[in-house]
Amino acid sequence: MRPTVIDIAREAGVSLATVDRVLNARPGVREKTVRAVNEAISKLGYVRDLTAANLARGRSYKVAAVLPDTESQFLQSLAEALTEAGSMAATSRTELHLYRFPAEDPHALAALLGSLSDRNYVGVALMAPETPVLRDAVRGLRAKGIPTVALVSDLPNAGCDHFVGVDNRAAGRTAGVMIGRFLGGGPGQVMVLGQSLLARDMIERRRGFDEVMQRDFPGLEVLQSLETHGSPVTLRQVVAEILTNAPQICGIYAMGGGNRTLTQVLADMGLSGKLTVICHELTPHVRAALIGGEVTAVITQNLGHLARSTLRVLRAKVDHQPLDEGQEQIRIEIVLRENLPALPDFSAQAPIDRTS
Secondary structure, three states: OOOHHHHHHHHHHHHHHHHHHHHOOOOOOHHHHHHHHHHHHHHHOOOOHHHHHHHHOOEEEEEEEEEOOOOHHHHHHHHHHHHHHHHHHHHHHHEEEEEOOOOOHHHHHHHHHHHHHHOOOOOEEOOOOOOOOHHHHHHHHHHOOEEEEOOOOOOOOOOOOEOOOHHHHHHHHHHHHHHHHHHHOOOOEEEEEEEOOOOOHHHHHHHHHHHHHHHHOOOOEEEEEOOOOOOHHHHHHHHHHHHHHHHOEEEEEEEEOOHHHHHHHHHHOOOOOOEEEEEOOOOHHHHHHHHHHHOEEEEEEEEHHHHHHHHHHHHHHHHOOOOHHHOOOOOEEEEEHHHHHOOOOOOOOOOOEEOO
């Protein structure tokens, strides 16, 4: 017979109310008593059924996912994956709400995060550049007991409870190995594009990329990162100018964003398929560019896995439970034209709050 909370109370010599406080990490219990209850749990082999416990208490997990409001196909795919994961998790009393914020307005983001604690949210997942304003907002959430998880791009100085995404430094190293081998080690130059080096994922990708290029492919000259700040006009201008004046460029590493504009510029200059192009995330456009030979290879991640992991991590943090690190590890995937996976089907629909 499975042990119950009654057995734990009897073994530890405490009341049922005290066992409940310990199980739910509520304050007001002496450290000695907490230790006695946990020792009884371990001795009896008690495994708590959190789903049943939450159902009995009528408890639900109301969580928010907060993403930049841009025209990025990657962000749209991520929003769809989160919506689908939220729909599937509804049976475990999880309620996901998706919010979008102006990508270049950290104060609007901070105001949005500050308002979530008044809307009965128990957890927040967030993708945003790390700024002082954002760090303060995240710390404010955590001070109110609301776990916060960083998505895709880590926020290492904001004190988030967890990061859900690939190891971006390893992703950059992977890009370095691919572009170096595709180009045969040189000679030649490699252009590097990124939206903003304020974003942790861009910083880590560039760092990993440089590590490999300097160590293994010294015959290739890696140029300074070009920041586009999400502007197609800026991307078009800088790429066209550099390609016109630097005929030795034979490869491009696009660290994130702007792939539609990049491939259009290459097409306009008659360079489609003539340069090695490595980029991130298998968006609909990148898929088509792979098929058409405009993009050589893509470093990506399973967005369905990332979305489901986000909800599992938030629930675990809310319940003060340990994580299954193996299950929550988001793996780096390399996609070529020859191994394109089937298209995902995100059929669920949910309202998105676009905060002005």
